[in-house]
Amino acid sequence: MTDFARTRALFDIPEGMIYLDGNSLGPLPVAAKERVATMLADEWGKHLIKGWNAAGWMNQSRRIGDRVGKLIGAPEGTTIMGDTLSIKVYQALAAALDLNPGRQVVLSDSGNFPSDLYMAQGLIGSLGRGLELKVVEPEAVADAIDETVAVLMLTEVDYRTGRLHDMKALTAKAHAAGALTVWDLAHSAGALPVDLIGAGADFAVGCTYKYLNGGPGAPAFIYVAPKHLETARPALSGWLGHEAPFAFDLDYRAGAGIDRMRVGTPPVIALTVLDAALDAWEGVSMADVRATSIALCDLFIAEVEKRCPDLVLATTRDGERRGSQVSFRHPQGYAIMQALIARNVIGDFRAPDAIRFGFTPLYIGEKDVLGAAAILETIMKDRLWDRPEYHRKAAVT
Amino acid sequence: MTDFARTRALFDIPEGMIYLDGNSLGPLPVAAKERVATMLADEWGKHLIKGWNAAGWMNQSRRIGDRVGKLIGAPEGTTIMGDTLSIKVYQALAAALDLNPGRQVVLSDSGNFPSDLYMAQGLIGSLGRGLELKVVEPEAVADAIDETVAVLMLTEVDYRTGRLHDMKALTAKAHAAGALTVWDLAHSAGALPVDLIGAGADFAVGCTYKYLNGGPGAPAFIYVAPKHLETARPALSGWLGHEAPFAFDLDYRAGAGIDRMRVGTPPVIALTVLDAALDAWEGVSMADVRATSIALCDLFIAEVEKRCPDLVLATTRDGERRGSQVSFRHPQGYAIMQALIARNVIGDFRAPDAIRFGFTPLYIGEKDVLGAAAILETIMKDRLWDRPEYHRKAAVT
Numbered sequence: 136m137t138d139f140a141r142t143r144a145l146f147d148i149p150e151g152m153i154y155l156d157g158n159s160l161g162p163l164p165v166a167a168k169e170r171v172a173t174m175l176a177d178e179w180g181k182h183l184i185k186g187w188n189a190a191g192w193m194n195q196s197r198r199i200g201d202r203v204g205k206l207i208g209a210p211e212g213t214t215i216m217g218d219t220l221s222i223k224v225y226q227a228l229a230a231a232l233d234l235n236p237g238r239q240v241v242l243s244d245s246g247n248f249p250s251d252l253y254m255a256q257g258l259i260g261s262l263g264r265g266l267e268l269k270v271v272e273p274e275a276v277a278d279a280i281d282e283t284v285a286v287l288m289l290t291e292v293d294y295r296t297g298r299l300h301d302m303k304a305l306t307a308k309a310h311a312a313g314a315l316t317v318w319d320l321a322h323s324a325g326a327l328p329v330d331l332i333g334a335g336a337d338f339a340v341g342c343t344y345k346y347l348n349g350g351p352g353a354p355a356f357i358y359v360a361p362k363h364l365e366t367a368r369p370a371l372s373g374w375l376g377h378e379a380p381f382a383f384d385l386d387y388r389a390g391a392g393i394d395r396m397r398v399g400t401p402p403v404i405a406l407t408v409l410d411a412a413l414d415a416w417e418g419v420s421m422a423d424v425r426a427t428s429i430a431l432c433d434l435f436i437a438e439v440e441k442r443c444p445d446l447v448l449a450t451t452r453d454g455e456r457r458g459s460q461v462s463f464r465h466p467q468g469y470a471i472m473q474a475l476i477a478r479n480v481i482g483d484f485r486a487p488d489a490i491r492f493g494f495t496p497l498y499i500g501e502k503d504v505l506g507a508a509a510i511l512e513t514i515m516k517d518r519l520w521d522r523p524e525y526h527r528k529a530a531v532t
Numbered sequence: 533m534t535d536f537a538r539t540r541a542l543f544d545i546p547e548g549m550i551y552l553d554g555n556s557l558g559p560l561p562v563a564a565k566e567r568v569a570t571m572l573a574d575e576w577g578k579h580l581i582k583g584w585n586a587a588g589w590m591n592q593s594r595r596i597g598d599r600v601g602k603l604i605g606a607p608e609g610t611t612i613m614g615d616t617l618s619i620k621v622y623q624a625l626a627a628a629l630d631l632n633p634g635r636q637v638v639l640s641d642s643g644n645f646p647s648d649l650y651m652a653q654g655l656i657g658s659l660g661r662g663l664e665l666k667v668v669e670p671e672a673v674a675d676a677i678d679e680t681v682a683v684l685m686l687t688e689v690d691y692r693t694g695r696l697h698d699m700k701a702l703t704a705k706a707h708a709a710g711a712l713t714v715w716d717l718a719h720s721a722g723a724l725p726v727d728l729i730g731a732g733a734d735f736a737v738g739c740t741y742k743y744l745n746g747g748p749g750a751p752a753f754i755y756v757a758p759k760h761l762e763t764a765r766p767a768l769s770g771w772l773g774h775e776a777p778f779a780f781d782l783d784y785r786a787g788a789g790i791d792r793m794r795v796g797t798p799p800v801i802a803l804t805v806l807d808a809a810l811d812a813w814e815g816v817s818m819a820d821v822r823a824t825s826i827a828l829c830d831l832f833i834a835e836v837e838k839r840c841p842d843l844v845l846a847t848t849r850d851g852e853r854r855g856s857q858v859s860f861r862h863p864q865g866y867a868i869m870q871a872l873i874a875r876n877v878i879g880d881f882r883a884p885d886a887i888r889f890g891f892t893p894l895y896i897g898e899k900d901v902l903g904a905a906a907i908l909e910t911i912m913k914d915r916l917w918d919r920p921e922y923h924r925k926a927a928v929t
Contacts, residue, residue: 147573147577148580149577149578149580152580154580156580156581159581160576160580160581160583162576162577162580163572163573163576163577163580167572168569168572168573171568171569171572171801172565172568172569175560175564175565175568175747176544176560176565179557179559179560179747179748180544180546180559180560181546183545183546183549183551183553183557183559183560183878184553184556184557184878184880185873185878186557186748187748187927187928188926188927188928192748192749193927193928194927218615218616218619218796219615219770219795219796219797219799220796220797221768221770221771221795221796222615222619222768222770222795222796225768229658245782248771249771249774249780249781249782250770250771250772250796252782252783252784253769253770253771253773253774253783253784254768254769254770256769256783256784257766257767257768257769257784258658258767260765260767260769261626261655261658261659261767262658262659262660263659263660263661264660270782342797344797350572350576350800350801351576351583351584351589351797351798351799351800351801352589352796352797352798352799352800352801352802352803353799354799355796368657369654370654370655370657370658371618371619371622371651371654372650372651372653372654372657373616373618373619373647373650373651374618374645374646374647374650375647376650377646377650381883381928382883383646383882383883384646385642385646385649385667386649386650386653387649387650387653387654398616398618398619399615399616399617399618399619399647399749399752400616400617400739400741400748400749401748401749402616402748402749402750402751402799402802403747403748403749404568404747404748404749404801404802404805405749405799405801405802406749408801476582481580481581481582483581485780486778486779486780529585530584530585530590530591531584531585531590531778
């Protein structure tokens with residue numbers, strides 16, 4: 136395993152906490168505190184409206200999009216920040232459907248994050264041209280790709296189990312059948328090497344508050360393949376995606392390239408935090424991150440299986456076929472996770488019965504893995520999950 | 533005029549700057565700096581993922597929505613924060629169109645902010661059921677309301693001239709013709725008293741970076757009238773608008789009431805800034821704000837007309853019929869504004885020829901008005917706008 140002591144020092148993690156939930160929300164980058172303070176006092180406070188030019192706010196979405204692009208195999212000018220992942224899913228799917236008229240099926244799987252499916256349902260309901268969202272089991276996706284499919288819309292890493300789709304093979308199969316692809320990289324960007332150009336992906340979207348540590352509700356990104364950049368119709372045609380936003384014309388004309396995927400005024404403060412967070416990736420090899428992540432996950436699986444025979448592994452043992460997380464199933468999963476959290480081992484629970492642990496080499500190492508497994512062992516052996524306080528449901532799980 | 537010295541002290545405005553652009557971007561609330569620092573260090577830094585429950589992040593959009601609601605005559609549970617104004621326009625228009633099927637016209641005017649028109653064009657293009665966006669002159673709106681109109685979509689205050697539509701009368705006329713209304717309050721919320729319930733508005737949307745001082749790219753709001761809360765279809769059906777987001781069902785079911793207008797994960801850091809900014813409104817009477825704003829605008833008009841005969845007033849003299857801004861036209865408007873900015877009088881330019889000044893009583897008073905008019909007089913008398921450096925176009929005007 137590569138030693139990530141240097142990057143670990145870049146994050147604020149409370150003393151004694153074993154944080155295995157960076158796949159939900161990354162920790163605070165130390166640098167973000169000063170960066171935001173400076174942005175508030177010296178940019179907003181001193182420049183006020185002039186900050187759009189003087190502090191480079193207007194260019195932030197594009198510049199940071201290129202920084203994210205470097206982590207996902209996207210060339211400059213193909214990735215842009217803004218909005219939320221759900222909104223970016225809508226944009227990507229709407230554009231993909233427009234580029235492939237005459238077909239009626241959006242194909243997805245039950246391992247896709249529900250919000251992606253919901254946004255597709257809303258879009259299909261709006262379009263009202265007889266489109267159908269077809270949701271199959273993850274294992275059945277490849278066989279379900281046929282010439283009825285307009286768009287294949289998948290999340291690369293299953294948020295529940297960590298199962299990793301073969302983006303390149305599925306994209307090739309989709310293309311062979313005449314379908315376009317929309318890939319959600321929520322659990323991929325910053326978790327493993329992604330090669331959008333190599334895979335031939337048409338559209339990709341993702342969030343930045345997980346492995347990219349951008350903070351709660353950090354802006355999302357959208358990628359459009361070079362071949363679609365000038366033809367993709369922006370369904371969410373906001374003024375900052377206009378060819379000339381400050382001409383204030385009454386008619387929309389899509390801007391050049393990826394800029395057309397901008398919608399409204401960009402979230403400058405949130406982008407400033409994200410920009411600081413992305414500094415942690417400078418000089419980091421994604422291959423090293425991946426190798427370490429696989430080793431940490433392997434170690435966790437081995438330790439938990441040895442110590443906790445009642446937990447059923449929900450994630451593949453094949454490191455190459457999973458993302459950077461491990462899940463176990465147990466009927467008392469919710470209470471087990473509450474007992475872990477009470478002991479400062481932070482993972483999360485995904486209904487109906489999965490406890491989920493994310494492994495994020497930038498700031499998590501072997502010692503954390505062994506510590507978490509030992510505490511989990513105590514909880515299982517002593518049935519500590521059987522206390523009433525661990526069965527109270529929180530608003531957010 | 534009411535003395536707003538108390539609220540003026542709540543904002544960071546650089547020494548010597550006369551800031552007449554709070555209608556574009558409000559100044560930094562002093563309290564925001566510490567509030568964000570605390571949120572980063574003590575909420576994100578200490579709670580990490582647990583912040584969603586422990587720090588109340590999940591409830592923020594709703595709680596702050598109610599705070600904004602108080603300023604626009606919206607009862608609790610009818611206003612929620614999120615996304616950008618462009619996205620909220622899309623949501624509101626899509627929902628309004630769904631509630632009024634069988635009609636083909638979206639009626640708007642040429643004084644609407646272009647992004648609203650663009651979003652309508654994008655939505656209509658997606659819906660593909662023969663809808664038409666009809667854009668008339670602001671003065672022709674009332675007469676254009678007829679039984680072909682599905683939705684009347686207007687911005688209450690014209691961003692160029694400050695002309696104020698009569699929301700109550702136009703809404704009544706729309707309802708009498710069987711149309712629904714979408715009101716954009718971008719230049720109304722925090723600028724003048726708004727009574728959404730009294731006006732019978734069906735939907736309203738707005739941004740919070742202007743008169744509400746939420747910072748660059750601050751989150752938007754959407755209001756849904758009580759009678760539509762349980763029937764409005766969320767076209768942007770994201771997981772946080774779902775009845776049970778953490779059940780992770782595969783099918784979307786709209787949440788109760790205004791919560792269905794949530795889409796993706798809320799922008800916690802930006803909402804924290806906005807929350808601090810809204811504190812400035814505690815104990816402030818909107819009637820006092822309005823009376824002072826009218827007096828400041830009247831004074832500015834009188835002073836500029838006296839001193840600068842070449843500038844043509846583009847705003848009505850009737851204080852009751854305008855928002856909280858004044859515009860003048862001049863063929864050299866762009867260069868004149870650059871000359872003003874170079875002398876630390878900050879307004880903005882709106883193509884083709886308007887120089888625009890916002891009056892925001894929370895932190896702007898008579899002295900600022902007189903100072904700005906005097907500097908403008910010098911620029912006009914000495915033709916200072918005729919220098920080449922004032923003719924260079926910036927990215928953002």
